[in-house]
Amino acid sequence: MNKLLYQYQTGKKPFELFFSEVERNEFENLFDDINFISHSSRLRKYHLNVTDKNKNDIRTNCLDFDSEGKFLLSGNNDGSILLFALDDKLKNGQLFNKKIQYCKRPHSDDRKQMEKLIPQKRNREDTIRQVHSFETNRNKFRMYRQSSSLSSEDEINNSKMDDLEAAQGESHHGGITTMKWYGEDNGMFFTGSNDKIIKIWDTNQFKSVQDLEFEYMINQIDNVENNFMNEIIAVASDDYYPRLIDLKNMNLGITIFGKKTVTSHLKENSELKSEILTCKINPQRGNVICSGDADGSIKLWDLRMTNRLLIELRRFSKASNGYGNGTRAHLQSCTDLCWSNTGDELCSVGTDGKCYIWRPFLSDKELISNPQTLGDMDLSRTKFKKRTSQRLIWFNDYIICNTDNSEVHIYETNTGKLWNKIEQNTHEESNLLVSPGKRHHIPGTSTQFKGMAMQKDLSNGRGLRVLLGSNGDILEYT
Template sequence: MMDLDRVTRSYSIINVLERVRAGVLDSRAVIIYGSLKRSYHLNLSKLKDFENILQSATNQMDIDCTEGKYLLCGQGDGSICIYNVNNYTGTPHFTCNVECMVDKNNRHAHKFSTECVQWYPFDTGMFLSSGMDKKLKVWDTNTLIPVETFSIEGKVYQHHMAQNSLIAVASSTNQISLIDIRKGSSAHELRGHTSLVLTCRWSPAEEYLLASGSCDRKVLLWDVRSAKSFLKCLDQYNSNSQSTSTAHNGFVNGLCFSENGLYLLSCGTDNSLRLWDVCWGRNELVNFGDVPNYSKKCVQLDVRTVVGSGVAYVPSGSNVLVFDIGSGRNIRTLHGHFGTINGCRFHPYLQELYSCGNDRNILVWSADDTEVIADKDEDSWSGDEN
C-alpha cells in the first residue's frame, strides 16, 4: 500500500496534467490525484454546516449509498434525524436542514439511546436503527413507522446489514445475533467471544465474511455459512495460537473494512489502531502511534481508499485523527468539537467528512481547494512514482 503523504507531496496538478497530455499517465490519474488530495486536505468547512436542532448527543451516522443525498443520525435521547446534504440553493453557503425526524416523544421511537443507524443498502425507502432498549427496528422512510421490530437479548451497541440482507447485531451478550430480514426472523447466533460484543462489520467484498470486536480484546472473523466456529482469531503478534490470541490489550470498540475488503482497521481502548490483512489474518504492524480512546461503547471510524493508498478517519476524544494507512503517519488532526466524538463518515460523492459527538453538533470537513491545487512541488515528480 502506497504512502499517501509521499504521493501528494511529490505530485502537483500541473505535473499530472502534463504527464496525461504526454501519454505517460492514464487520464484517470487526474481523478485519482484529485481524490487523494481532497482526502488529505480536510478543514472545517466555511461554506456548509448543519441545522442545529439536536437536543442530545449524536451516536452514529450513515450516508445513503444510492443517491448520496441523505445523512441518517441516531441520537442519545432515542430520536432519529434525516438531513439532506445536497446543495440546491445556487449559492456556495449552505445549511443542511432536517428532512424528517422521529422525535423522542414519538411512540415508535427508541425508549433509550439510539446507538446505531443504517440505510437499507439498495434504496432510501427503508432504514434500520437499534439501541439501548434492546430493540432493532426496520423503518419505512415515507411513513416513519417501523415495519419490523426485533427484540435482542442485550443492549445493542452496533448492527450492520450485508448485501445478502443478513443483519449482524453486536450486543451486551457474548454472542452475535444474525437476523434474516427477508424471513423476518433470527437466523442463528455466532458464539466465540467471552465478553460483550461492541462492534461488528460485514466485508464489502465477501458477502458472508463478518468481523466482530469485543471486550475480551479479540477480533474474530466469521464465515456465517458455518455456525460451528469462527474462521480466524486475529493476533496482534501474528502467532498461531488461537486460544490465547488477542487483537488489542483493551476493549475492541471500532472496526472498518477498506472499500475493497482487503484490509480491516481496528481500534481499542489500549489507545492503539491496527491494520489487518484480511486474506491472511495478519497484523500489518503499521505504527499509528498513540490513538487516545476512552469510549465505553462503539466508535464509528471510516476509511477512504483510492488505488493502493488509503486514509483513515478515527475519532479520538474531541478530535478526528487522519492517518495514511500505508505508513501510519498522522496526516492531520481535525479540531472543532467541544466534546467526545462518537463517529465520522466520509461522503464518497461530495468528498467531505462528517463528524458527530456529545457536544450535539455535526461538523462538515471539506478540502480547501486553494490548498489542494497549490503547485508547490512542480519539479519534484519522478518516474518511479507512477
C-alpha cells in the first residue's frame, strides 16, 4: 500500500488507477488469509428474530444497503422487513449495530377482505384522490388511490376500506423475493413478493404508501443511482414481458415494453415465450435495460425505442451462419444478471452450469458472441432458477456468485478463474472460508446462503462490507 501511495503522490499513477487498486486491495483483505478463529471480531452477526418466541422462524430472503451505506434492509421469508442502522458507535470495543424498524406480516383475514372490496371499487367510475406524499433529496412524490361519490353502500365499503388502507401500510402476506433502495437516497425503498404485489415504502414512517398489484409472481426489481433512470423501477415477473413503473406519474400505472407489434423489430425466434427471472438497469446508460428469462435468453432494450429490441445476446456456434444465429446465451434458465460499474460489461449465470461475461457494446459483433467464461462448467452452481434473486455482485475485478451448493464463489474477471469461496458445511454446524490450502471455521448454521449485499463505498465509516443471509442470522465479513 505504501508503494502504491508513493506512486500516486509522485504522479506515476493516475488517481483512477490508484483508487481502483486501493479498492482491489481492500476487497482482497476481506477474504484472503484471514483466520477467523483468532480474529473472530472480523465476523459479525445480525439477529433477525425479534424475540426468542419466534426463534429460527424468520430467515432472510434478500438484503440491500442504501446508497450511503448507513442502513441495511432485510426482506424475510415470512413477509416481514427489518431495518438496521449501521453507525460507528462502539460498545465494549466493538462496532454497535442496532435494529431500528420491524414491519411484520399482516393477518390473512385482512387480505381476504381486501380482495373482496377492491374489485367493487374498480367497477365504479373512479376519480383520483391523494392519500400520501413525501420528499426525497431530489423530488416530491405523491401517491394516489381511487375514490368516487358515495352511496349508502359505498359509505360502508369506504369505511372498511379506510381500515384496510391502514393494513396496506403493513408488509407482504407472502415471502419477500426482492427488495431495492431508491437509488438517489434512503427516503424510500421497494419490495416485491410471492403475493404478486410490489410495495413502495416511506422509510421515515416505515410503512408502504403504494401497493401495485400484479397478476404474476415478482422475481426481481431494480432501481439505480442514475440521473436518467432513478425514477424508474424495472420489474421481472412470471409474465413474459419486462415491466417498468414510473415513479413520477403513478397514474400511468405499470408499463409493459417488449410486446410484439407491426413495427416491432423482434424476430420470430426472439419472441418472449417464458417468464422473466431477472431485469437490470445499466448504471451508466440509463436508457438500456437487460432481461434474462427461463428459456436462457438475454435481451437488451433501449427505452428510447418503443417495443423494439436493442440486441439479443447469442453465443457463436460453428453450425450458425454468422452473428445472431447462434445458440441462446444460456442453454437453460438465466437466473441473474449484473452490470460492471462502468456499464460496459454484463455478467450472467444460468442453470446450465455456466457463468459468462458479455461485452454487448463492442463494435465487433463476433466478439460480442464470444463471451468470457468464469470458472469451469458446474451444474451444481445454479440448480434452482428461483431460490434467490441475489446471485451476482460485481466489484472492481471480482464477481461474487451465490451458488446452490452452500457456497459463495468469488471469481477474478481478468483471469476468469475461481479466486476464493465461502462454504457452508452442511454436516457440521459451521461456515468455512476456503482459500488455496486453507480452511477456516466460522460459527454459523447449516443452511444455504440466500440474501447477499455489499457496501462498496470506501469513504463510508467502515469501508467495504459483505453480508450474507444465513438461516436466522445475517453474517458480515469486514
